[in-house]
Amino acid sequence: MLFLVIYPILQTLYLSFLSPSGEFVGMSNYNEVLNDPRMLNVAGFPKWPPLGALVHNAIWVLIHLPLSMFGGLALAIILRDVRGSSIVKSIIFLGMVTPLIVGGVILQFTFEERFGIITAIFNILGVEQLSKTWTAYPQTALFALIFGSVWLWTGFSMIVYSAGLATIPNEYYEAAKIDGAGPFKTFRRITFPLLRPLNVVVITMTILYDLKIFDIVYVATFGGPGRASTVLAFEMWRTAFRTLNFNEAAVIAMLLTILTMVVTIPLIRYTVRR
Amino acid sequence: MKLEKALLKKLIFHVIAFSIGILWLIPFLGVFMASIRPFDEIFRGWWTFDRFTLTFNSYIGAWNDPVYPLSRGLLNSFIVAIPSTIIPLFVGALAGYGFARFNFRIKSYLFLTVVFLMALPQQSVIVPLFQIMNNLRLIDNYLSLILVHSAWGLPWIILFLRNFFSTLPIEIEEAARIDGASDFKIFRKIVLPMSLPALASVVVLQFMWVWNDFFLAKVLIYEESMLLATQRVEYIGREAFRVNWGVLTAGSIIVMIVPIIIFVLLQRYYVKGMIGWTVKG
Numbered sequence: 001m002l003f004l005v006i007y008p009i010l011q012t013l014y015l016s017f018l019s020p021s022g023e024f025v026g027m028s029n030y031n032e033v034l035n036d037p038r039m040l041n042v043a044g045f046p047k048w049p050p051l052g053a054l055v056h057n058a059i060w061v062l063i064h065l066p067l068s069m070f071g072g073l074a075l076a077i078i079l080r081d082v083r084g085s086s087i088v089k090s091i092i093f094l095g096m097v098t099p100l101i102v103g104g105v106i107l108q109f110t111f112e113e114r115f116g117i118i119t120a121i122f123n124i125l126g127v128e129q130l131s132k133t134w135t136a137y138p139q140t141a142l143f144a145l146i147f148g149s150v151w152l153w154t155g156f157s158m159i160v161y162s163a164g165l166a167t168i169p170n171e172y173y174e175a176a177k178i179d180g181a182g183p184f185k186t187f188r189r190i191t192f193p194l195l196r197p198l199n200v201v202v203i204t205m206t207i208l209y210d211l212k213i214f215d216i217v218y219v220a221t222f223g224g225p226g227r228a229s230t231v232l233a234f235e236m237w238r239t240a241f242r243t244l245n246f247n248e249a250a251v252i253a254m255l256l257t258i259l260t261m262v263v264t265i266p267l268i269r270y271t272v273r274r
Numbered sequence: 275m276k277l278e279k280a281l282l283k284k285l286i287f288h289v290i291a292f293s294i295g296i297l298w299l300i301p302f303l304g305v306f307m308a309s310i311r312p313f314d315e316i317f318r319g320w321w322t323f324d325r326f327t328l329t330f331n332s333y334i335g336a337w338n339d340p341v342y343p344l345s346r347g348l349l350n351s352f353i354v355a356i357p358s359t360i361i362p363l364f365v366g367a368l369a370g371y372g373f374a375r376f377n378f379r380i381k382s383y384l385f386l387t388v389v390f391l392m393a394l395p396q397q398s399v400i401v402p403l404f405q406i407m408n409n410l411r412l413i414d415n416y417l418s419l420i421l422v423h424s425a426w427g428l429p430w431i432i433l434f435l436r437n438f439f440s441t442l443p444i445e446i447e448e449a450a451r452i453d454g455a456s457d458f459k460i461f462r463k464i465v466l467p468m469s470l471p472a473l474a475s476v477v478v479l480q481f482m483w484v485w486n487d488f489f490l491a492k493v494l495i496y497e498e499s500m501l502l503a504t505q506r507v508e509y510i511g512r513e514a515f516r517v518n519w520g521v522l523t524a525g526s527i528i529v530m531i532v533p534i535i536i537f538v539l540l541q542r543y544y545v546k547g548m549i550g551w552t553v554k555g
Contacts, residue, residue: 004425008399082288088295097537099486101504102526110301163549212395215488219508236397246401257398264393
């Protein structure tokens with residue numbers, strides 16, 4: 001543990017302050033990386049990607065988090081009283097056990113011009129821009145990856161909320177029914193408040209997933225075209241093992257580490273309080 | 275009248291539920307169809323069925339790929355995943371039992387370590403890890419992967435098993451101790467047999483985690499013949515100017531079939547482990 005986790009983190013931190021030749025250069029690597037368009041592309045702003053890895057990860061969270069969280073909650077509620085729903089749950093959960101590298105291939109295929117079903121549907125609808133291979137165009141590549149990750153990850157929040165629903169006693173619902181509460185009110189007054197503790201878990205795990213996303217980007221778009229779908233984890237790997245600049249890679253790694261730690265604090269506080 | 279309405283509502287819910295299930299399955303179905311049909315048939319969409327020819331050529335092609343045969347990839351993945359599961363399971367069970375029975379204060383530290391590790395991106399350690407392994411001449415050696423996977427898996431396994439062991443009734447162990455059994459004998463003959471469900475959860479989660487990993491393998495293994503199954507997905511069926519989707523989809527299915535079979539067979543343990551370490555903490 002100490003040798004394979006703690007020491008490497010400290011070493012990464014140390015490397016991030018050194019120049020490639022080993023001199024101490026303070027924050028200059030950070031300066032370099034944060035002003036690099038591959039991280040934050042200010043010039044591209046009014047238009048679409050590439051906007052830089054930091055922004056792409058933020059967009060990822062903004063789209064992926066609400067979709068998979070509320071999608072999973074809705075699925076958990078719909079499937080609660082359905083007989084045979086365990087099969088449906090298993091299908092939705094398949095995305096969680098599929099290797100992400102394969103998940104990337106599947107989403108690339110699904111958004112492919114001639115073979116993919118999504119592009120075929122847009123073709124029938126007459127939306128020409130969306131009937132081309134999504135992963136091949138800078139306007140759509142990032143979104144193909146994000147929607148693909150929603151498909152892969154929604155099973156997580158569904159399973160967590162399903163486990164939460166199973167702990168709510170049926171008497172609560174019977175009492176609400178006797179009092180004449182409708183389904184919406186029952187949800188707002190009983191289901192949602194009782195599931196609220198689980199939100200911390202779902203939100204934290206989902207943002208962590210979004211920050212660490214690597215495999216599907218690597219295999220489906222390789223961060224491209226150009227840098228239109230690059231993300232932090234991918235940019236870190238490319239800087240370290242393609243450009244062979246370990247110091248700038250260490251900076252990206254530290255940024256990623258700081259972000260994940262910040263995201264995790266609420267989860268820690270929540271569990272420690274209990 | 276009221277009964278009819280309730281029935282109708284139930285029916286609608288069932289229809290919605292199963293439609294969603296089918297909808298979710300479609301990407302898998304597409305890849306599956308592309309893998310079992312010849313290229314010229316899926317060219318106009320895998321959902322067209324005016325002709326349907328079943329062929330396993332793509333599977334044979336992916337399995338025996340001239341440069342990156344998946345047969346070798348699966349073997350390599352098993353060679354890495356099995357010890358990377360058994361080692362932390364064994365160590366984790368011993369340590370978890372120790373923490374459950376002999377030291378009660380460790381829990382919050384252990385918990386923080388687990389959360390910390392779960393949050394930590396692999397990127398934050400990968401450069402020094404690569405340098406260490408390079409200095410130890412362990413690049414292109416599965417020992418490096420096995421070590422790293424064991425180290426990352428161990429904390430949550432300890433915590434998970436500790437929590438499980440503390441729910442076991444201590445009276446049985448005390449009775450055995452009065453009968454003169456040693457601590458280790460109690461652990462082996464009484465605690466472990468009672469813990470099979472928890473051990474199964476650990477095996478399933480850890481094995482899948484290692485099998486599905488791509489990033490660590492990508493950085494630590496380069497030799498062509500040693501590439502793991504997930505690493506071969508990026509090469510298989512990718513020809514110079516086009517993608518051979520038949521071979522690529524067949525290869526992808528071969529790689530994912532292992533975790534999916536495990537999930538289908540041991541779903542109960544997988545979900546229990548998952549919920550256990552995310553929800554209950």
